[in-house]
Amino acid sequence: MRVSLRGMLQGVGFRPFVYQLACGLDLNGWVRNVSHGVLIEVEGTPECLQKFVGLLEKDQPALSSIQGMEISHFDPQGYERFEIKESDAEGEPSALILPDIATCADCLQEIKDPSNRRHGYPFTNCTQCGPRFSIMESLPYDRSRTSMKDFEMCLRCREEYEDPNDRRFHAQPNACPDCGPRQEFLDSKGKNFAPRRNALEAAVEAFNRGEVVAVKGLGGYHLMTDARSDCAVRRLRKLKNREEKPFAIMSPSLEHVRSVAETFLMEERLLCSPEAPIVLLRRKAGSVEISQWAAPSNPYLGIMLPACPMHHLLMIELGYPLIATSGNLSEETLCIEEEDALDRLGGIADFFLVHNRPIVRHVDDSIVRIILDRAQILRRARGYAPWPITLKKPLPSALAVGGQLKNTVAFSKGDNVFVSQHLGDLQNAQTYSAFEKTIASMSALQKARPEFIACDYHPDYSSARFANRSETPTVSIQHHVAHIFSCIAENELEPPVLGVAWDGSGFGMDGTVWGGEFFSVAHEQVRRISSFRPFPLPGGESAVREPRRSALGLLYELLGEDCFNRREIVEAFRDEELKILQSMFAKKINCPLTSSCGRLFDAVASLTGLRQRNSFEGQAAMELEFAISDSESAGEYPINIVSDHEHESFNADRLLYEWRPLYRVDWGPMVLSLLEDMEENVAPGVVALKFHKALASAICRVARLSEMKQIVLTGGCFQNKTLTELAVGKLRLEGLRTFWHQRVPPNDGGLALGQIAAASWQMKKESVQCV
Numbered sequence: 001m002r003v004s005l006r007g008m009l010q011g012v013g014f015r016p017f018v019y020q021l022a023c024g025l026d027l028n029g030w031v032r033n034v035s036h037g038v039l040i041e042v043e044g045t046p047e048c049l050q051k052f053v054g055l056l057e058k059d060q061p062a063l064s065s066i067q068g069m070e071i072s073h074f075d076p077q078g079y080e081r082f083e084i085k086e087s088d089a090e091g092e093p094s095a096l097i098l099p100d101i102a103t104c105a106d107c108l109q110e111i112k113d114p115s116n117r118r119h120g121y122p123f124t125n126c127t128q129c130g131p132r133f134s135i136m137e138s139l140p141y142d143r144s145r146t147s148m149k150d151f152e153m154c155l156r157c158r159e160e161y162e163d164p165n166d167r168r169f170h171a172q173p174n175a176c177p178d179c180g181p182r183q184e185f186l187d188s189k190g191k192n193f194a195p196r197r198n199a200l201e202a203a204v205e206a207f208n209r210g211e212v213v214a215v216k217g218l219g220g221y222h223l224m225t226d227a228r229s230d231c232a233v234r235r236l237r238k239l240k241n242r243e244e245k246p247f248a249i250m251s252p253s254l255e256h257v258r259s260v261a262e263t264f265l266m267e268e269r270l271l272c273s274p275e276a277p278i279v280l281l282r283r284k285a286g287s288v289e290i291s292q293w294a295a296p297s298n299p300y301l302g303i304m305l306p307a308c309p310m311h312h313l314l315m316i317e318l319g320y321p322l323i324a325t326s327g328n329l330s331e332e333t334l335c336i337e338e339e340d341a342l343d344r345l346g347g348i349a350d351f352f353l354v355h356n357r358p359i360v361r362h363v364d365d366s367i368v369r370i371i372l373d374r375a376q377i378l379r380r381a382r383g384y385a386p387w388p389i390t391l392k393k394p395l396p397s398a399l400a401v402g403g404q405l406k407n408t409v410a411f412s413k414g415d416n417v418f419v420s421q422h423l424g425d426l427q428n429a430q431t432y433s434a435f436e437k438t439i440a441s442m443s444a445l446q447k448a449r450p451e452f453i454a455c456d457y458h459p460d461y462s463s464a465r466f467a468n469r470s471e472t473p474t475v476s477i478q479h480h481v482a483h484i485f486s487c488i489a490e491n492e493l494e495p496p497v498l499g500v501a502w503d504g505s506g507f508g509m510d511g512t513v514w515g516g517e518f519f520s521v522a523h524e525q526v527r528r529i530s531s532f533r534p535f536p537l538p539g540g541e542s543a544v545r546e547p548r549r550s551a552l553g554l555l556y557e558l559l560g561e562d563c564f565n566r567r568e569i570v571e572a573f574r575d576e577e578l579k580i581l582q583s584m585f586a587k588k589i590n591c592p593l594t595s596s597c598g599r600l601f602d603a604v605a606s607l608t609g610l611r612q613r614n615s616f617e618g619q620a621a622m623e624l625e626f627a628i629s630d631s632e633s634a635g636e637y638p639i640n641i642v643s644d645h646e647h648e649s650f651n652a653d654r655l656l657y658e659w660r661p662l663y664r665v666d667w668g669p670m671v672l673s674l675l676e677d678m679e680e681n682v683a684p685g686v687v688a689l690k691f692h693k694a695l696a697s698a699i700c701r702v703a704r705l706s707e708m709k710q711i712v713l714t715g716g717c718f719q720n721k722t723l724t725e726l727a728v729g730k731l732r733l734e735g736l737r738t739f740w741h742q743r744v745p746p747n748d749g750g751l752a753l754g755q756i757a758a759a760s761w762q763m764k765k766e767s768v769q770c771v
Contacts, residue, residue, distance in 0.1 A: 210225065279369070
């Protein structure tokens with residue numbers, strides 16, 4: 001009997017599991033890795049063969065996932081035993097690639113045990129944990145196709161590798177102090193600072209002195225320093241040019257996390273999971289151990305537990321938390337090579353804790369938040385990428401190149417969409433280089449031959465320019481349509497669906513900046529049902545960095561020239577600035593119109609006096625959410641849904657897309673009421689709550705008008721926990737089925753999945769006409 005399996009089967013101890021299962025049932029034959037997954041030939045009695053097939057799925061390793069099984073019957077070959085054969089690299093690759101996996105309990109116990117030969121060894125791993133995606137060069141997954149290929153196993157490691165009863169049986173990165181990778185402790189010039197001492201001990205001493213150490217981990221470098229020390233954290237902020245954006249924190253234990261943050265069962269499970277992401281947790285009231293500079297003006301802390309033996313060993317020795325921020329300058333991609341790290345981080349880090357196991361591809365830390373008792377990934381990288389999103393139906397082979405910010409790319413193959421790790425902002429040269437390398441690397445791993453490339457409709461996005469330079473046909477997808485199809489695909493929905501896509505910006509089909517959109521998705525048509533009332537953004541891109549400009553544009557649309565006499569505006573600008581801005585409005589120079597909900601958040605943050613300038617993306621909107629008070633008596637601001645008379649009689653039934661909205665969400669009454677509250681000195685926390693409630697009600701009212709029963713919430717605004725929970729609560733009271741993101745981010749990190757899904761839907765249609 002031949003059994004062909006596909007799924008997540010390589011790098012999880014699946015072949016050793018098959019070996020032990022077959023031997024236990026007195027079956028003979030073989031198992032091997034192949035390009036599509038795992039292939040088995042097995043002989044024995046019919047009863048034992050039937051039991052073997054049943055137990056393959058029932059008892060498979062915890063980290064494995066069988067997605068498909070084909071069984072063929074042949075004449076017996078007369079095998080005398082069962083064995084694991086060498087992998088076969090021929091054929092079309094379709095095996096799933098396992099993400100890097102956090103250290104398992106058995107390996108952790110070994111590095112803690114003074115009597116164990118791996119005591120204190122920072123590269124300990126087995127079939128249940130350790131590097132996978134970050135060291136893999138090609139499929140099938142074998143040591144010779146990873147960055148461990150140059151480390152020849154010693155006799156004892158080889159014995160473990162070949163022993164079917166050992167948990168390191170065919171563990172490809174298997175190593176020990178005698179034969180595996182080693183660490184060094186370097187100064188900022190690259191000189192070995194501790195040639196006769198333990199490198200990890202030298203790093204511990206540096207941390208105890210409050211110094212910054214660049215630490216090479218699984219998928220790249222972290223910049224680390226004492227998270228308790230105001231002086232150390234402020235110094236790192238200055239050196240890294242990261243004024244206020246929160247730093248991630250590595251905690252020594254779950255018990256320590258409980259002492260500094262509020263945790264519930266789901267958060268604790270995430271922290272201790274094989275993915276080991278950064279989890280957003282509310283700072284515990286009265287806890288002062290973590291420096292306030294770790295997350296200024298932010299009630300949340302991004303905390304993770306150690307994900308690899310090196311981090312565990314550091315935490316065991318230190319016993320206190322470290323800042324563990326990405327090893328890069330702000331907005332650059334993660335450093336993975338020693339020479340590059342010394343060059344780019346030499347002005348930040350005092351020392352470097354490095355090792356000689358090459359990192360094939362950078363993989364940043366994932367970030368997760370619990371919303372409505374479900375995990376929502378905000379940054380998808382280590383532990384999750386490149387685990388595929390499996391769809392109900394197969395798609396054409398395609399490449400999607402994502403957006404400009406928070407970029408990810410994706411390949412579709414059959415019913416799987418492989419979404420890359422988080423790449424970052426493509427305006428940065430290092431990130432764009434990583435973008436190109438990631439496409440080449442994932443394409444080589446899957447031997448992908450895309451039929452088309454899906455990209456954003458914005459012609460100036462670096463990702464769109466990449467696609468349009470290619471000889472492969474391209475399909476441009478409007479930004480918010482991609483967001484909505486991403487959520488539809490992830491949740492495996494069938495039309496009709498109402499998609500609510502709210503974010504900072506996306507290039508609109510009318511040349512304006514969209515970002516507060518409602519689309520109906522039917523089998524034959526995508527239609528823009530509604531959108532926020534547009535307002536001008538004085539200075540265009542400058543308004544993204546300065547919420548006060550969004551506030552001015554909002555009031556100018558509402559009040560005209562009278563807005564320049566408002567106290568909120570006069571206090572936010574200098575006189576000479578207002579004169580220039582007044583001239584810009586009058587002459588309509590660099591004042592693009594926007595329907596962006598993200599900019600509406602910025603405007604309200606400015607009007608309430610919370611934030612006039614952003615030091616990082618989304619800061620004002622975050623602080624508006626954080627300001628919300630628990631006032632039960634707070635009502636909600638009025639908000640109108642008005643018919644767009646210009647378009648209400650337009651017949652678009654035969655068009656694939658209709659971009660002109662039927663309704664507008666008019667924020668005018670809301671802003672007038674908000675201004676009255678500010679004049680009456682209503683607390684900003686109450687204003688913020690009333691604003692969030694009004695937005696949630698607007699979603700319900702548009703949903704009612706659409707007469708659709710399935711609603712998806714997507715876009716960066718739905719990273720906002722309060723907004724999402726209010727909207728879902730109201731929609732559920734209306735009896736509507738509501739869906740949001742969990743496995744891919746709601747922000748632009750989920751665009752690539754949506755681009756592939758939307759382009760595949762579009763390619764099925766006979767013609768495409770956009771009005």
